[in-house]
Amino acid sequence: xxxxxxxxxxxxxxxxxxxxxxxxxxxxxxxxxxxxxxxxxxxxxxxxxxxxxxxxxxxxxxxxxxxxxxxxxxxxxxxxxxxxxxxxxxxxxxxxxxxxxxxxxxxxxxxxxxxxxxxxxxxxxxxxxxxxxxxxxxxxxxxxxxxxxxxxxxxxxxxxxxxxxxxxxxxxxxxxxxxxxxxxxxxxxxxxxxxxxxxxxxxx
Numbered sequence: 001x002x003x004x005x006x007x008x009x010x011x012x013x014x015x016x017x018x019x020x021x022x023x024x025x026x027x028x029x030x031x032x033x034x035x036x037x038x039x040x041x042x043x044x045x046x047x048x049x050x051x052x053x054x055x056x057x058x059x060x061x062x063x064x065x066x067x068x069x070x071x072x073x074x075x076x077x078x079x080x081x082x083x084x085x086x087x088x089x090x091x092x093x094x095x096x097x098x099x100x101x102x103x104x105x106x107x108x109x110x111x112x113x114x115x116x117x118x119x120x121x122x123x124x125x126x127x128x129x130x131x132x133x134x135x136x137x138x139x140x141x142x143x144x145x146x147x148x149x150x151x152x153x154x155x156x157x158x159x160x161x162x163x164x165x166x167x168x169x170x171x172x173x174x175x176x177x178x179x180x181x182x183x184x185x186x187x188x189x190x191x192x193x194x195x196x197x198x199x200x201x202x203x204x
Contacts, residue, residue, distance in 0.1 A: 004031045006033045008036070010045075017037070020055065023115075024115060033051055034051065046072060053121060054069075055114075057084060065083055066096050072100070073099070082114075082127070085105075097126075102127070105127065143203075144182060148182045151178040179191050
C-alpha cells in the first residue's frame, strides 16, 4: 500500500468520533476523509468519499455498524471494515465477523493499536481484541435463529404478541412460539429477561 490510507469514521457520539479522527490524523500515513453519525449514512458516505477503511461503531441510530458492514460487503466490497465499540460482547464479535468485518476492537484500546489495525486489514489480515476472542470461544455460538432474534427485538419495547405479529406479518401463534423458544434458549424466565440476556451477550 502506497500513499495515504483513506478512512471513514462512523460513530453517533461526536466527542468520541472527533477524538478518534484527531488521533488517527496524527499518523503520517492516515487521513480521515469523512465522518458520519448514523449507521444508515455509512454506505452513501463510502460511495461518495471512497475510503480504504471504514471504522464503524456498533450502536448507532438508523442502523447498527454490523448491519452497515453487511451492506458494505455488497455495495463496496473493496472497503475494509473495522468495528470499534464500547461494547466488547462476544456475540457482537461473532456477528461482526459474519457481516464481513476484518477487525474488532474496543474503544479503550491504545490509539496505536487502532492505527495498526487500519494498516493490517489493508494487508489482508484480521485484527481481533485477544481478550474478546477468548471470551467468544468460551461463550459458544449464538443459539438464536435470525427469526427468533427478529421477534425478540420486536418484543423489546413491550409490544404484545398481536402487535408483533402485525408488524412482522406473522400469526400470533407463531410469535408466541418464537418467543417461547428464545426464552428457553436464553435461560430466561420471561421475554423481558430474554431480551436483557441476549443484549448482554451481543446476540441482539
